[in-house]
Amino acid sequence: MTTFQNQVAAEATIAQAVWDRLFRAATDAIADCFRRREARATAMEMIGGLLAQVDTRNCWTLAEVLGHPGPHRLQHLLSRAKFDHDQAREEIARWVIDELADQEVVLIADETGDAKSSTDCVGAGRQYSGAIGGVGLCQVAVHLAAATASVRVVIDRALYLPADWAADEERREMAHVPQETCFATKPQQATAMVEHALRMGIKAHWFAGDDVYSGRELRRHLRELGLGYAVGVSRTHTVTDGTGRRFKAHQMINKVRVHQWMRMQTGHGTKGTREYDWAWLDVRADDTPEEHRDGVSVLVARRHRYTGEISFYRCWAPQNVTLAHLVEVICRRWRIEETFQLGKSFTGLDEGQVTCWNSWMRWSLFSLIASAVLALTAATTSTRSDARPAHLVPLACPELVRLLRTFALAPPVRDREHVLHWMTWRRHHQAVAQACHQRRHARHRTSARTRT
Structure with a gap:
């Protein structure tokens, strides 16, 4: 065990050095996006503070662990500071692209939702979100991730505005939504982010998504961009076989035949290797742009070994491709769920108590930066041959966060006077809020009695 501890200590030293390098590079990339150095310094504090060990992450809790006397600096940074967050998003994406250079990248689109208690929050409305388990009052954002064999990083995101929200001028004005921001479907938002990523120079040849991103218009656009795709489709999705006959996916x-199913590994979990049965059939492409070749269009099926449940994927490649390669692309799509879990568990992706456009954009940006640095640090450390201890699993992000909280990140400020100051501050502001609510309810009751 002592030998293992020495190996882990050596790995921790390497991880700390990698973190310092990547964190400095990420913050340097966005330094010119700030008008004032005070706002830049606060942003650096906030990115590190998102990884601190706190119960919940918002301006109040982060300001307390960072040693601020109140949340005003963080609130100013999110809402009013002179900071070009759109340019910062582009600079971070370019930095991630440079870090992933010479690796085969799959672009993955997916959305996640955050439950809300009011429609006053920008983009909040009753809508479906898998993250909350159905239809509910929530915000939904579409994310674009870049996944390689060893790392997955979110490089872009777009807040989804429901049609009624996007058309409500009063709510738009109160939330400071830019005039040029109009309603766009989730596939349209994904298409715009993919185009932007390709313009910035990412070396991607594949796109992956679930059935939300399987529409013909999106698939045709991906082909125009020179990307192959592997997107999930429902069992009732219609395909055309080689003879021109149309079938539902589950009929196709x-x-x-029984011997055509192939069992393949799709990854490794804590309980061992994951394996599924896979099969594919040729189908006619229905999304070929003008003057483009047909390429290779197939319907891929994945069958669970024990339950027999079958999932379907529509795939296209510009040239011959193996089933194993398509399976690899399909499996990489699942990794965006891991990035969401990482962001929600350690960088406050779904905890920002913000209501306006700028605040949401900036909170999500800082969470994205913290997650990207964390994921790249874990991947870089694990690929270092001199850092991997024998007979131990690779360094995962949860263990890396524990390591960074101990050796790299500034410890939370928790001296007696500071804790008492914040207890007083919270209780005073909660009392003020309570009094305001009571006065408002009293006015409503008085108005109701007057009308009757």
């Missing part, structure tokens, strides 16, 4: 897959 009945043509697969």
Whole structure:
């Protein structure tokens, strides 16, 4: 065990050095996006503070652990500071692209939702979100991730505005939504982010998504951009076989014979290797742009070994491709769920108590930066041959966060006077808020009695 501890200590030293380098590079990339150095310094504090060990992450809790006398500096940074967050997002994306240079990248689109208690929050409305388990009052944002064999990093995001929200001028004005921001479907938002990523120079040849991103218009646009795709489709999705006959996906897959199913590994979990049965059938492409070749269009099916449940994927490649390669692309799509889990567990992706456009954009940006540095640090440390201890699993992000909280990040400020100051501050502001609510309810009751 002592030998293992020495190996882990050596790995921790390497991880700390990698973190310092990447964190400095990320913050340097966005330094010119700030008008004032005070706002820049506060942003650096906030990015590090998002990884601190706190119960919840918002301006109040982060300001307390950072040693601020109140949340005003963080609130000013999110809402009013002179800071070009759109340019910062582009600079971070370029930095991530440079870090992923010479690696095969799959672009992955997916959305996640955050439950809200009021429609006053920008983009909040009753809508479906898998993150909350159905239809509810929530915000939904579409994210674009870049996934390689060893790392997955979110490089862009777009807040989804429901059609009624986007058309409500009063709510738009109160939330400071830019005039040029109009309603766009989730596939349209994903298309715009993919185009932007390609313009910035990312070396991607594949796009992956679930059935939300399987529409014909999006698939045709991906082909115009020179990307192959592997997108999930429902069992009722209609495809055309080689003879021109149309079938539902679940009907089409009945043509697969027993010996044509192939068992393949799709990754490794805590309980061992994950394996599924896979099969594919040729189908006619329905999304070929003008003057483009047909390429290779197939319907891929994945069958669970024990339950027999089948999932379907529509795939296209510009040239011959193996089933194993398509399976690898499909499996990389699942990794965006890991990035969401990482962001929500350690960088406050879904905890920002913000209501306006700028505040949401900036909170999500800082969470994105912290997650990107964390993911790249874990991947870089694990790939270092001199850093990997024998007979131990690779360094995962949860363990890396524990390491950074101990050796790299500034410890939370928790001296007696500071804790008492914040207890007083919170209780005073909660009392003021309580009094305001009571006065408002009293006015409503008085108005109601007057009308009757």
